[in-house]
Amino acid sequence: MSEIEPGATSSTHRRAWPALLSITLIVAAVALAFAWVAGWLTPGRLTPQRFTNAIEAGNGQIYRGFRRAHAKGVCVAGYFEGSGKGVALSSAALFAPVRTPFVGRLSIGGGSPYGLDGKARVRSMALQLNSADGQQWRMAMNSFPFFAVSSVQAFYEQTVANAPDPTTGTPDPAKQAAFATAHPEFARFADWAKTAPWSTSWANTTFNGVNAFRFINGSGEIHNVRWSMLPQTAFEAMTPEQRATVDSDFLSEDLQRRLVQAPLRWTMLVIVAQPGDPTSDPSQAWPDYRQHVDVGTVVIESSTPQDTGACRDINYDPLVLPTGVTGSDDPILAARSAVYAVSFNRREHDIATGKAAAATGDAKAQGRRP
Amino acid sequence: MNGPTALNEVSPARATTHFNRPARLLHWGMALAIFTMLFIGIGMVASLSLRPILVSLHRPLGIAILLLVNVRLFNRLWRRPPSLPADLPSAQILAAKASHWLLYVLMFAMPLIGWSMVSASGFPVVMFGGFALPPIAPHDATVYAVLRAAHTWLALLLFVTVLMHLAAALFHAWVRRDGVFAGMARGPRVGGQSARGGMDESGEPPPPM
Ligand code: HEM
Ligand code: HEM
Numbered sequence: 181m182s183e184i185e186p187g188a189t190s191s192t193h194r195r196a197w198p199a200l201l202s203i204t205l206i207v208a209a210v211a212l213a214f215a216w217v218a219g220w221l222t223p224g225r226l227t228p229q230r231f232t233n234a235i236e237a238g239n240g241q242i243y244r245g246f247r248r249a250h251a252k253g254v255c256v257a258g259y260f261e262g263s264g265k266g267v268a269l270s271s272a273a274l275f276a277p278v279r280t281p282f283v284g285r286l287s288i289g290g291g292s293p294y295g296l297d298g299k300a301r302v303r304s305m306a307l308q309l310n311s312a313d314g315q316q317w318r319m320a321m322n323s324f325p326f327f328a329v330s331s332v333q334a335f336y337e338q339t340v341a342n343a344p345d346p347t348t349g350t351p352d353p354a355k356q357a358a359f360a361t362a363h364p365e366f367a368r369f370a371d372w373a374k375t376a377p378w379s380t381s382w383a384n385t386t387f388n389g390v391n392a393f394r395f396i397n398g399s400g401e402i403h404n405v406r407w408s409m410l411p412q413t414a415f416e417a418m419t420p421e422q423r424a425t426v427d428s429d430f431l432s433e434d435l436q437r438r439l440v441q442a443p444l445r446w447t448m449l450v451i452v453a454q455p456g457d458p459t460s461d462p463s464q465a466w467p468d469y470r471q472h473v474d475v476g477t478v479v480i481e482s483s484t485p486q487d488t489g490a491c492r493d494i495n496y497d498p499l500v501l502p503t504g505v506t507g508s509d510d511p512i513l514a515a516r517s518a519v520y521a522v523s524f525n526r527r528e529h530d531i532a533t534g535k536a537a538a539a540t541g542d543a544k545a546q547g548r549r550p
Numbered sequence: 551m552n553g554p555t556a557l558n559e560v561s562p563a564r565a566t567t568h569f570n571r572p573a574r575l576l577h578w579g580m581a582l583a584i585f586t587m588l589f590i591g592i593g594m595v596a597s598l599s600l601r602p603i604l605v606s607l608h609r610p611l612g613i614a615i616l617l618l619v620n621v622r623l624f625n626r627l628w629r630r631p632p633s634l635p636a637d638l639p640s641a642q643i644l645a646a647k648a649s650h651w652l653l654y655v656l657m658f659a660m661p662l663i664g665w666s667m668v669s670a671s672g673f674p675v676v677m678f679g680g681f682a683l684p685p686i687a688p689h690d691a692t693v694y695a696v697l698r699a700a701h702t703w704l705a706l707l708l709f710v711t712v713l714m715h716l717a718a719a720l721f722h723a724w725v726r727r728d729g730v731f732a733g734m735a736r737g738p739r740v741g742g743q744s745a746r747g748g749m750d751e752s753g754e755p756p757p758p759m
Contacts, residue, residue, distance in 0.1 A: 199724035207717050214709060217589055219596040227596045314682065316674050332598055493691050494672055499602050503680040511599060518601040524671070525698055532695030 228518035231336055232526065235519075238343040239291030245536020246293045248523040250304055250320075253287025254432045255489025258443065258480040260309055266475030269403055269450060270395035271504035273311040275475055282309045284480065285491040286382045286435065289322070293538070298418075298426040301373050305387040305409060305446075306496035307478070315502035318494075320516075321387035321409060327462035328369035332515040337362070365463045377417040381434045383444045384413040391498065391516075392459035392508035395450070404453035404508055406466065409446035409478055413438075435483055446478040460509045487541035493531075495524035566632045567729065568738045573629065576622040577734055580657070581712075583615050587660075588709050609668070610677045616661035623654060632733045635726075646718065649711055656708045662686075663704065667697035 212221075219227045235248045243251055259279045266275030274280040288295055289302030306320040329335050341359035345352045360366050379385045387409040395403045418426075427433060438444060452471040458464045486492050499507050499517045507513045530536040537543040569577065587608065594604035634643055668675045669685035670693040676682045687693055723731035 196725050199720075203717050203720045203724065206720065207713050210713060210716070214589065214592060217593040217596070225596075226598060228598055228601075229596070231598065313680070314674070315680055493689060493694070497673075500673065507602065514600070514602050515598040518595075518598050521595070521601070525695075528671075528691045528695045528698070532692040 226333065226336055228515075228522045231339075231515070231519050232522040234336060234339045234343070235291060235523070238339050240344050240349075243291065243293050243539070244530040245527050245539025247287075247291075247527060249291055250287040250289055250306075251291050251293040252295045252297075252300075253285050253304070253486055253491075254435065254483045255486050255491035256284040256286055256435075256480045256483045257490070258282060258284065258478070258482070260307075260448070260476055260478050262476040263474055265473050266395075266450065267397070269397055269405065269452070269473060269475070271398045272317065272395075272502045273313045273315065273504075274309055274317065274502070275504075278312070280309050280311050282307045282478075283490045283494060284308065285486065285494070285496065286431070286480075286483075288431065294428075296428045297431040298423040298428065301378075303382060303385050303387075303431070305382075305385075305478075306491070306494075308491075308494055308496065308500075311502060313502075316500050317502045317505065318496050318498060318500040319389060320496040320498055321389050323385050323387060324369065324372060324390070325386075325388050326368065326372075326465045327390050327512065328366055329363050330365050330461045330463040332511055334363045334366075335512070335515075338366070368463065377415075378423060379411075380416045380418050380422075381413065381438070382431050383435065383438050384411045384415050386410055387446070390462050391510045391513050392453065392462070393501070394506045394508055396504050396506065404457065404459045405450050406453075407448055407450045407475075410449055412445040412447060412477075432483070439480070439483055444480045448475050448478060449473070450475050460511065462510055462512050485541070487539060487544070492539075493528065495520050497521065566630055568733045568736070569631055570625070570629050571737060572625050573622070573631070574734060574737070576618060576625065580615060580618055580622065583611060583618075584657070584708070584712065587611055587615065588705060588712070591705055606676070606678075609664070609675065612661040612664050613677065613683070615657060616665075619654070619657040619661075622657075626654075632730075635728045635730065638728075649715055649718075652711055653708075653715065656704060656711065659704055660701070660708060663697050663701050667694060667701050670694035670697055 215221050219225050232248055236242050239248065239251075247253075259281045260274055261279050262275045262277050264275070264277040266272070269275070285304075285306040287304045287306070288297060288300035289304065290300060303323040304321060307318070309317040309319075311317070327335075329338055337359055341355040342351050344350055360370070389407045392404050392406050395405050397403075435444075450473045451466060452473065453459060453466060454470060457466045457470070484490070497517050497520050499513055501507070527536070527539070531540055568574075590604050590608050590611070594601045594608060597604070634646060638646075665675055665683065666687035669687040670690055672689040674682040675685065687697070719731055719734075722728055723735075
């Protein structure tokens with residue numbers, strides 16, 4: 181190997197092509213593997229990006245800077261006060277009898293920031309609780325008692341079936357019917373949507389965590405749980421006439437009126453599963469007589485518009501959890517985490533690139549100038 | 551082949567022909583870690599089921615790379631690396647040096663951007679269990695969006711650079727057979743014991759075909 185002779189050079193050249201071919205093949209194989217993992221080679225694979233595209237299509241247009249779902253809402257602030265009873269179930273610091281501050285958000289379902297409150301079947305509460313130990317617990321809950329469907333794929337199909345038809349501007353009833361037939365569990369949800377009474381306020385609405393989680397206590401015992409926020413404000417139902425005539429923003433107007441008078445409270449009830457209760461299917465409620473534990477009180481003290489409020493740039497990813505709480509085997513949780521991240525990335529990108537004047541309050545500010 | 555003339559002579563004063571053991575350990579360990587990070591990263595953002603588990607691996611492994619690259623840079627500046635073969639065309643020398651420094655820059659930049667991007671999103675920068683790193687950037691939409699885009703584009707640049715690095719390393723091993731690959735693959739052999747295994751004296755593995 182010490183000297184290059186003319187013969188050696190040509191023999192090196194003769195040997196070069198198999199080596200070059202091998203190098204090319206190796207590099208190409210690694211690049212292809214990367215592209216496959218990224219989903220670039222499989223346009224049919226359902227990814228968080230494609231799910232979010234379907235949600236945006238269902239919204240009829242892209243509302244820049246707004247959440248791609250639950251777009252209309254207000255920021256709220258307050259605290260959670262533990263009752264101490266949750267400590268037996270979970271070692272999360274906020275279950276001790278202490279106050280844990282939160283930045284929250286009350287919203288309505290739907291992708292339009294201009295949705296009509298009187299028409300929104302689904303209302304929501306999201307909380308980011310910041311414990312003294314530096315840990316966070318994020319939760320996003322809805323007024324429905326169980327999810328519409330039992331799988332991620334089914335929710336995608338529902339999103340597609342509910343999208344406005346480009347010619348009519350409204351969803352195609354045939355597609356919706358086909359979806360309902362393909363997913364029999366949806367009948368339960370449709371029945372709830374039709375028959376459940378509408379409350380008059382966010383303040384007297386029950387919000388349900390819907391997905392199952394695992395609580396781990398100080399001795400390492402694990403319980404499967406779900407939870408609900410039960411309003412301490414008395415329930416009052418809206419009549420269909422009221423719903424048709426209320427102001428399109430009546431929920432936030434009502435909230436402000438109430439908060440001027442007093443803080444609003446919800447009891448956090450934890451429902452403990454029995455062996456055999458379905459944890460992986462959020463479309464199935466657990467029987468009512470399961471053990472309920474009152475673990476504390478959610479207290480909302482103030483609200484601010486979302487365009488400038490602290491909740492705007494928060495992604496209420498339900499898998500941001502403190503020690504003592506983990507996700508369950510419910511596959512919807514991982515899908516939510518993935519799709520919320522895409523929705524969050526897109527709306528923060530809209531804001532950063534100056535495309536989101538309506539979402540950041542800049543439109544209002546400019547409108548006020550002479 | 552015309553390596554540095556000292557290549558085949560064992561004398562105390564000879565030029566370095568091999569990276570020292572810490573450099574080699576760091577190189578191969580980090581090569582594996584970076585490949586893993588690139589695949590975990592690109593996979594987790596495209597998955598509706600694996601994101602939570604993959605993100606929880608991605609964050610601490612990325613921070614481990616940040617810690618290791620500090621040690622590695624220190625070692626690189628402290629101990630002279632082997633020089634490139636004297637007959638290497640100057641364009642290739644330039645490409646080698648530029649790409650090595652680009653790799654160092656990216657090994658620092660990627661985890662730092664990851665850490666600050668997660669900070670700017672308002673998420674806790676969880677490492678394991680209840681332990682999280684402090685935020686190193688303000689919770690802000692614009693800061694987040696810029697860092698988030700940089701994390702993607704620099705990851706792709708890192709991937710392409712790593713692929714070219716891999717191609718060049720194999721080119722040295724199988725086509726030029728000039729000892730460059732061996733300089734990272736193994737330590738120097740003490741005189742007399744050099745002809746061992748399937749390697750020739752330059753320490754290169756035999757070509758594949
Ligand atoms: C696979 C199923 C689901 C998908 C794809 C989905 C999608 C989304 C998206 C894209 C957002 C906007 C996120 C953001 O930009 O920050 C969102 C927000 C929200 N989701 Fe879901 N969601 C799903 C299931 C659920 C379930 C089961 C619940 C309730 C139990 C829920 C409750 C909420 C709430 C309350 C918000 C608003 C949070 C906030 O105020 O920021 N979602 N959802
Ligand atoms: C060598 C270091 C790193 C490499 C090579 C790397 C690579 C990647 C890649 C390829 C992606 C996918 C980007 C895309 O497709 O848009 C990604 C995403 C991500 N990385 Fe890293 N990363 C590194 C370090 C870190 C660190 C240290 C953190 C946090 C502490 C981090 C947090 C994240 C997060 C949270 C995402 C997903 C963001 C989202 O879904 O929006 N990374 N990374």
